[in-house]
Amino acid sequence: MSTVDVERAVPAVAGELPGRGSDFLQLAAGDVPAGGKAEWLAGRLRQAIADGRLAVGSRLPPTRVLAAELRVSRGVITEAYRRLAEDGHLQGRRRGGTVVVAAPVGPPRAGSGRGDAEADKSPKTPARAAPGRSATPSVGASGRPGTGSYGPSIVPPAPSSRAPRTPPSRAQGPPAPRAPLPPHSTAPATPFPDAPGADVFDALREVPAVVDFTPGRPDLAAFPRTAWLRAERAVLAELSAEQLGYGDPRGAPALRRAVADWLARMRGVRVDPDEVLIVAGTAQALTLLNQVLRADGVDAVAVEDPGSLGGRQHLRNGGLATPPVPVDEDGVRVDSLRASGARAVLLTPAHQFPTGVVTSGERRRELLGWAREGGLILEDDYDAEHRYDRPPVPALRALLADRVCYMGSVSKLLAPALRIGWLVAPKRYRTALVDAKRFNDLGNAVLPQLVLARLMESGGLERQLRLLRRRHRDRRDAMIGALAEQLPGGTVHGAAAGLHLTVTYAADVPDTALAAAALARGVKCQPLSWHRQVPGRPGLVLGYAATAPGAIAEGVALLGRTLRELA
Numbered sequence: 001m002s003t004v005d006v007e008r009a010v011p012a013v014a015g016e017l018p019g020r021g022s023d024f025l026q027l028a029a030g031d032v033p034a035g036g037k038a039e040w041l042a043g044r045l046r047q048a049i050a051d052g053r054l055a056v057g058s059r060l061p062p063t064r065v066l067a068a069e070l071r072v073s074r075g076v077i078t079e080a081y082r083r084l085a086e087d088g089h090l091q092g093r094r095r096g097g098t099v100v101v102a103a104p105v106g107p108p109r110a111g112s113g114r115g116d117a118e119a120d121k122s123p124k125t126p127a128r129a130a131p132g133r134s135a136t137p138s139v140g141a142s143g144r145p146g147t148g149s150y151g152p153s154i155v156p157p158a159p160s161s162r163a164p165r166t167p168p169s170r171a172q173g174p175p176a177p178r179a180p181l182p183p184h185s186t187a188p189a190t191p192f193p194d195a196p197g198a199d200v201f202d203a204l205r206e207v208p209a210v211v212d213f214t215p216g217r218p219d220l221a222a223f224p225r226t227a228w229l230r231a232e233r234a235v236l237a238e239l240s241a242e243q244l245g246y247g248d249p250r251g252a253p254a255l256r257r258a259v260a261d262w263l264a265r266m267r268g269v270r271v272d273p274d275e276v277l278i279v280a281g282t283a284q285a286l287t288l289l290n291q292v293l294r295a296d297g298v299d300a301v302a303v304e305d306p307g308s309l310g311g312r313q314h315l316r317n318g319g320l321a322t323p324p325v326p327v328d329e330d331g332v333r334v335d336s337l338r339a340s341g342a343r344a345v346l347l348t349p350a351h352q353f354p355t356g357v358v359t360s361g362e363r364r365r366e367l368l369g370w371a372r373e374g375g376l377i378l379e380d381d382y383d384a385e386h387r388y389d390r391p392p393v394p395a396l397r398a399l400l401a402d403r404v405c406y407m408g409s410v411s412k413l414l415a416p417a418l419r420i421g422w423l424v425a426p427k428r429y430r431t432a433l434v435d436a437k438r439f440n441d442l443g444n445a446v447l448p449q450l451v452l453a454r455l456m457e458s459g460g461l462e463r464q465l466r467l468l469r470r471r472h473r474d475r476r477d478a479m480i481g482a483l484a485e486q487l488p489g490g491t492v493h494g495a496a497a498g499l500h501l502t503v504t505y506a507a508d509v510p511d512t513a514l515a516a517a518a519l520a521r522g523v524k525c526q527p528l529s530w531h532r533q534v535p536g537r538p539g540l541v542l543g544y545a546a547t548a549p550g551a552i553a554e555g556v557a558l559l560g561r562t563l564r565e566l567a
Contacts, residue, residue: 021391022069028391038079053264192512210522211555215500215543231454249438251278258456268394290318302342324533331359334366350384356494371403387497478549486560504539511538
């Protein structure tokens with residue numbers, strides 16, 4: 001079997017299993033001491049309660065789940081919880097789980113910005129090995145260490161030993177039989193222009209495909225219909241007639257509280273509910289920021305290169321220039337950012353789209369320095385929850401609150417159709433953003449907000465995340481295995497997290513031509529060049545979250561066959 005070089009966003013520390021840790025308070029397995037584990041965890045919990053990340057009423061993870069994520073015995077978690085319960089901070093409520101019931105009396109909560117000391121909390125790397133590189137490069141089919149666009153590659157992860165977890169949704173019924181892939185066809189497919197227009201995603205979405213590798217597409221069959229219906233019934237049973245009227249343009253108070261709690265627990269971002277603006281996804285957040293930033297004299301927002309074509313289109317639609325800034329194995333190049341002259345930059349630092357790079361600790365410090373000099377960071381926390389082979393990293397918003405506009409949504413965790421996201425901006429922009437939201441649509445629909453808030457408060461959203469991680473890991477492994485067999489000269493980027501992989505190749509075949517030929521055979525994907533402003537190595541961006549392992553193998557086999565025929 002041939003091999004494919006694989007680059008991970010962050011390599012593991014020697015001797016440590018990768019990807020171990022909990023999103024809860026960004027606890028990393030590598031930080032657990034050899035002795036005094038329960039005391040260490042109790043201290044971290046006390047600190048989080050004291051500084052407001054765990055507010056009164058916050059639910060703690062089940063002991064079994066947290067023990068598995070931190071690779072400790074369940075007794076360690078139970079003992080830590082017991083100590084805080086004896087102090088009066090926690091209380092067990094049977095089926096309601098363990099919740100925070102009191103905060104220690106002390107000085108007021110500190111501000112959200114935690115400074116450069118926290119900037120190093122990107123995943124640890126071996127000495128002298130930059131994030132995105134391995135201390136021991138893999139050997140590809142040629143017998144030489146593999147290299148790629150963003151640095152040396154590492155050995156691909158072994159496919160999961162677990163059987164693929166792809167059960168059909170109980171509400172969906174059994175999956176429909178999959179149609180066979182069509183033979184080679186010369187019939188024209190949807191064009192893949194070198195300079196895609198504003199409607200390019202809509203046009204591609206309308207073209208049917210047997211295997212759909214569209215990136216950013218979650219597993220919609222896994223939507224928690226039963227849990228959503230249960231939460232909706234509970235909301236409707238309690239909803240007053242007045243609550244069916246026009247809502248607060250900032251968003252329903254219940255959802256703003258739930259989002260503030262989620263961000264503190266899962267992303268290290270401490271905010272008050274009044275700082276949260278509920279929006280119709282990251283797309284609307286960018287649209288609102290367009291208006292507000294232009295009124296503030298900003299005429300350009302720098303973007304990562306390669307970087308999201310969709311994000312770039314939204315900025316340009318608002319009249320903002322988008323100068324490209326190159327991305328390397330540590331993240332966006334801050335020296336190039338300074339040279340661009342832009343006062344603001346759009347970043348995906350937790351899992352860069354499309355390369356999968358995680359911004360390193362050193363690069364984070366450089367970014368914070370640039371922002372303190374007057375720069376503004378628009379942080380799209382893209383795919384932050386979907387990680388498999390790296391510890392959690394805090395959001396940039398947690399490090400420098402007054403220079404970061406933070407954006408997130410449930411589009412990748414639940415479904416894009418919900419059109420629910422959030423924007424947390426520096427104080428000087430909040431009033432203008434609320435005004436822009438008010439005059440744009442008067443606020444999001446209230447009922448879905450209240451249902452989502454109930455799902456978040458009940459722990460249902462965290463359970464959904466755990467289910468998806470297992471399923472996505474299996475599908476990620478299936479895609480890497482198929483690429484190793486079918487594209488032996490390719491290099492995979494971004495395997496440690498996310499819902500997609502990027503594969504680059506050396507063949508002299510434009511990626512737009514490869515994507516068009518593949519679509520003519522029934523396989524849909526996006527060319528990497530769509531997401532570039534500066535020419536670079538050709539490649540494909542392949543989403544795997546919504547596709548079963550068997551279909552992934554078939555689709556990748558066709559991609560490999562098509563590339564060989566075109567080369």
